[in-house]
Amino acid sequence: MFWKWGISVVKKSVLWVTISLLILFCVISWSTYSRYKPTPPDLEVVVAKHAVEVKPVTYSLRKWGRTASADTNTDPAVLLKESRPIIVETDDKIRLLFEQSPDSVKCYLWEMDTGKLAYKGLKGYPLNLEESNVATGDYAMEIRAKWGNGYVLYNTRIIVHDDTE
Structure with missing residues (x-):
């Protein structure tokens, strides 16, 4: 028992x-x-074997029913005035290495002096400034990447030189 x-x-x-x-x-x-909050994928910009990590500025993402967003409502040229530029030659290929491959990517160049949009919707992957006829100068580069769950804007400063001059 x-x-x-x-x-x-x-x-x-x-x-x-x-x-x-x-x-x-x-x-x-x-x-x-x-x-849990979704986080933007990391981006590394590679030019002539030099890599620079670029942080997200504005984003809106959703995952598993959760959302995260940030909005820096400032012109890229103003935002990057004090940042260290990436030096590129016009014939350099600019590779954008994302932590997760986006569905689409568009790049824009803004003049640092005036803050005006200089080049809209640069094409190519990797990005070829020579094919887009980009002139020498100091620019704020805005990279707009879209995924199925949202978008992210990255900004970095580049100085374009023409090595033939």
């Missing part, structure tokens, strides 16, 4: 431990989910 009672206690204990672990798992999962 004592032996049957012992088995019954063990079965009940196993049941309670299992239920407790499931409840603990649910609480931890909910806590993790409620704090």
Whole structure:
């Protein structure tokens, strides 16, 4: 009789431990989910074997029912006035290495002196400034990348030189 009672206690204990672990798992999962925010993919700009990490400026992303956004409502030329530029030659290829490949990418060049849009929707992957007839100068480069779950704008400063001059 004592032996049957012992088995019954063990079965009940196993049941309670299992239920407790499931409840603990649910609480931890909910806590993790409620704090989750999607983060923009990293971007590295590579020119002539030199790599520069470019941070996102503006983004809107959603994942697993959660959203994250940031909006820097400032012209790229104003935002990058004090930043260190990437020096490129007109015939250099500019590679954009994303942590996750985007569905589409568009690049724009803004004149640093005037803040005006100089080149809209540069094409090519890798980016070829010579094919787009980009003149020498100091520019703010805006990179607009889109994914199925949102978009990210990255900004960096570049100085374009013509090595034939």
